[in-house]
Amino acid sequence: MLIIEGTSGNLIGKGLARLGNFNYAAVESRIFPDGESYIKMPRLDEKSVAIVQSAYAPQDKHLLELLFMASELREHGCDEIVAIIPYLAYARQNKRFEDNEAVGISTLMKLINSSGVDSIITVEPHRYEIMKMFAGKSKIVEMSEAISLAIKNGIEKPVILSPDKGGIERAKKVADITGCSYDYIEKARDYATGEVSAKASVSEDLRGRNVAIVDDIISTGGTVEQAARIAKSCGSNRVIAAAAHLVMANGAYERIRNAGVSELYGTNTIPYNSAKLIDISEYVLRALNELRS
Numbered sequence: 001m002l003i004i005e006g007t008s009g010n011l012i013g014k015g016l017a018r019l020g021n022f023n024y025a026a027v028e029s030r031i032f033p034d035g036e037s038y039i040k041m042p043r044l045d046e047k048s049v050a051i052v053q054s055a056y057a058p059q060d061k062h063l064l065e066l067l068f069m070a071s072e073l074r075e076h077g078c079d080e081i082v083a084i085i086p087y088l089a090y091a092r093q094n095k096r097f098e099d100n101e102a103v104g105i106s107t108l109m110k111l112i113n114s115s116g117v118d119s120i121i122t123v124e125p126h127r128y129e130i131m132k133m134f135a136g137k138s139k140i141v142e143m144s145e146a147i148s149l150a151i152k153n154g155i156e157k158p159v160i161l162s163p164d165k166g167g168i169e170r171a172k173k174v175a176d177i178t179g180c181s182y183d184y185i186e187k188a189r190d191y192a193t194g195e196v197s198a199k200a201s202v203s204e205d206l207r208g209r210n211v212a213i214v215d216d217i218i219s220t221g222g223t224v225e226q227a228a229r230i231a232k233s234c235g236s237n238r239v240i241a242a243a244a245h246l247v248m249a250n251g252a253y254e255r256i257r258n259a260g261v262s263e264l265y266g267t268n269t270i271p272y273n274s275a276k277l278i279d280i281s282e283y284v285l286r287a288l289n290e291l292r293s
Contacts, residue, residue: 001080002046006053006069008062010268012086013052015281020288022050027069037061039068041076048080049073050288056247056270059089063108067115074116082291083117084284086269087245091125092217109133121287123269123280124216124244139287143244143267144170146278148177150265151212154276155240158212159183159204163227167215174214185227207235213261217245221252228259238262246272 005013005026017024025042032038051073053066066083073081093104112120112134119137131138151158151174162171162184175182183204211231213224218241228239239260246266253274256264264275271277 001048001050002044004042004049004051004069006051006062007065008054008056009052010054010086010271012054012084012268012279012281012284013050015279016050016052016084016284016288019282020285027065029065037065037068039065039072041069041072044073044076044078047078048082049078050082050084052084052086054086054269055089056087056245057249063089063111067111070112070115070117078116081117082119082121082288083112084121084288086123086267086280086284088122088125091127091130094127094130105130106133109135119291121284121291123267123284126216137291139291141280141283141287142173143278143280143283144173145177146267146280146283147214147242147244147265148174150276150278151214151240151242152178154263154265155210155212155238158210158240159206159236161185161211161213161227161231163213163215163223170216171214174212178212185230205234206231208237209235210238211236211240213239213241215241215243217247218243218252218256218264218266219247220250221248221255224252224261225255225259228256228261232260240265242266245269246275248272248274 002023003013003017007029028040030038051069055062070081090104090108120134121139123141160171160175160182162168165184165186168184171182213227218224224241231239240263241261242265244267266275267278267280
């Protein structure tokens with residue numbers, strides 16, 4: 001199999017190729033003066049190819065480049081095309097909250113499939129059920145193990161805290177691996193305004209305890225900020241935060257730091273210099289091997 005690294009692969013492709021003993025190549029890319037993307041594929045000798053292209057901002061550019069690559073591979077006669085999309089944009093646009101809203105992820109999945117992609121590997125999409133919208137095979141990479149190892153090395157005997165009830169299974173998995181207790185904060189979201197409110201209901205006694213807030217995505221940081229302030233108000237000692245995807249939009253880092261988060265952990269699905277990044281290459285390799293077995 002040939003691993004092709006796209007413009008947003010973040011060297012995950014190179015790590016994957018090294019660990020799996022695959023051939024490796026990177027695409028040639030540039031931006032024309034009018035803003036259009038140019039993609040030139042490497043020499044193609046293999047019939048089985050995996051493209052590594054994450055879909056963080058600018059999402060539309062990265063996704064369009066993925067479609068260009070897949071379409072060219074299909075036209076070249078490749079028999080197997082795997083799209084490894086570490087961060088899958090539009091995953092949170094998975095249903096209509098108001099009439100006449102476009103369901104972005106549904107359209108995106110159709111486009112990826114029609115471009116020639118046979119299967120998708122992605123890391124912890126916001127809703128796992130969205131993968132059913134893709135017509136081919138799919139595999140989800142979970143980060144509980146990787147995040148647990150990072151937390152173990154970064155903080156002593158923490159309470160794993162989910163910032164909402166929906167993430168309690170993730171918190172439990174991380175706690176089980178880490179060997180500590182877990183809890184969650186109850187929250188409510190107004191989907192019309194995007195505002196989130198949290199109730200300070202934590203059953204664990206956090207006085208003098210270290211806390212690790214664990215989530216799938218940190219976007220604007222509002223949820224983690226509220227969780228950190230609640231943990232601090234309950235008497236916690238040190239607070240860190242970890243997530244699979246660090247979108248970190250609109251001053252998120254400053255927001256969570258001001259709320260008391262001392263360290264931030266995330267994966268290299270999205271590059272972020274202010275965090276301690278976890279390389280996901282070995283976990284993607286596991287998923288690729290399982291997908292192809």
